[in-house]
Amino acid sequence: MDLLTLAGLAGLALIDSTSIGTLVIPIWMLLSPKVRASRFLVYLATVAVFYAIVGVILVLGAEAATAAFAGLSGARWVAWVQLALGVGLFAWSFRFDGKKGDRSGRWRDRLAGEDATIPAMVGLGLGAAALEVATMLPYLAAVGLITAADLPVAGWLATLGGYVLVMIVPALLLGGLRLLAGHRAQVPLERLGAWLARHTAGALGWVLGIAGFLLARDAAFRLGLFDRWIR
Template identity: 50%
Template sequence: MNTGLLLSLAGLALLDSASLGTLFIPVWLMLSPARVGAGRILIYLATISAFYFGVGLLVVLGAGAVFSATGDALESRSALWIQLAVGVVLFLLSFRFAPKKGERDSASASGRWHDRSDARSSSVVFIVGLALLAALVEVATMLPYLGAIGMLTTSGLNGAAVVALLAGYCVVMVLPALVLLVGRATARARIEPLLDRLNAWISKRADGALGWVLVIVGFLVARDAAARLWFPEMFGS
């Protein structure tokens, strides 16, 4: 296990931690007029983490089967050049999703999710359902997570290490929301203005977040391929 891999996984997990399901909805729940308790928000975070972990295991198992069938082909220089090209394409594609100057949409996707998380019911069933719905919606766009799974699959680590890193990824992914939740419980007067500012930022800029996701994922995927191509001794250290 090398430092470069761990840093890349941590970076992708922190990027995932700022997604709709892992940060934006928990912030809205903390600010909800329904006064959703800390216990229910923990249930929400545990549900979305478990969902991500389960999906990750399924993808790793499938990717592992493909990796076993293709042998060393995925670690060949040709495959690494393809990975590098994919990373560059993702990076360039991010400019397609950059929000245009002065662009506003009051009926944005983030606004609709805000209304969902502000629903009258705050029962456990509602909270679990909200977490699963958010996770299902994000499955199609979980680029950071898929990038992390790809790195783990080709890392040469044994199954136990891959599962442990996958679990660690899911913990880091919800860590910022957990920190905000602890802050609200221990220093409510100080943390709520921060939550309000974060909520305002989310409402204005969340719908342009995909561009930033593509930039960072593209960079990390390309960096991983470049390290293997030109600095193999550093990558394996």
Template identity: 50%
Template sequence: MSVAVLAALLGLALVDSTSFGTLVLPLMMLLSPRVRTRNVVVHLGVLAVFYLGVGVLLMLGAEAAVAVVGPLLESRVARAAQLALGVALVVLSFVLDPRMAAKRRARRGLPPRRPSAWRRRALGADATLPVVVGVALLAGAVEVASMLPYLGAVGLIVTAGVGRATQLAVLAGYVAVMVAPALVLLAVRRAGGRRLEPRLARLEAWLTTRTAGASAWVVGVIGVLVGLDAVGALLPDA
């Protein structure tokens, strides 16, 4: 494997390290007044294993499995189920949208929910391991189809002309680089302690503004794409 390919893979891995699951969610955990190292490490570990598994499946020929299952997925029943899934995802995006949630609470006469309430339950120090694992898997599942750098990296590894063992080793190194920045931030947070809290508070406010509703948008867009694909298959002449 050439130095140029390795350099390209390193750059792609660093881009992937800034995704919602690999950086934003761990950073939200680190913004908690009480950081639980175990939860951050488990979150990153689950994501790393998830992406490693996806890469291995692609390398080992998941396309062959798709070729076998594909005809079954082309039936009208399967397409109708796909359309229902797309509609459900679009509806879910409105449920997740914090602005829509605020309007629903206002109509019922309820006070605004604190923006960080869901973070405490899912990302705070008191989050249970099943919740941490579930959040990590959900983040990976939502992001994997849109993480073009990762898919491109797998393609580079496969076409690099090296053996399977080397491919797997390089893929493992790629995934390690993906989660490394968040682990560095964890070490800095643990070392800095309360001295970092003022800066973290400002960063949390900025992050809340920039990421509010991001997950809802992602879910909604995926739902629209899934639904349109189903409609195109069910009504080819439409």
């Protein structure tokens, strides 16, 4: 795998690191007066393992799909399905308005500070990651890059592991800062958490809108829908 691809994967992992599950909820956990490091790490480990398992399934599924449906790329009905998907994603993107808040509010009351149990943190991690499965577009792009690299099993497993590790590094760094700075980190964390809560939904809308537009445009050109205007 070349350096450009690795840089792209690192960039996608950093985008994934700013999601609700990988950064917003960890910040709220760190805002607890008596945050427990073990519970914090259990939560992050749960999210990372969940993403890794989904990634393995996607890579294996992509390889199987490529082998089974290699001849479908030129079929017109596939292009129509792609066009419908692109238009649907583009339309869906307008539901994510950063000015109206985001999905993260529903998790506030589920964080239980120092009284949180390990099963509760595992459940919270699984719930937060599962909630984002349908919109993990950077992760899907990363899996596509890993699949296209045609690596041996050990290679793509290591790459996938490195991706999910990079994805939780910002939260780990904030955890270390909270541990070292104590209550002095309270105000900066509150400001960062508020900023993320305001902008996460809007950023997700832009990602969905751009992805939908690109899918629809590619399908439209393959179907020749713009031929009359190009001529």
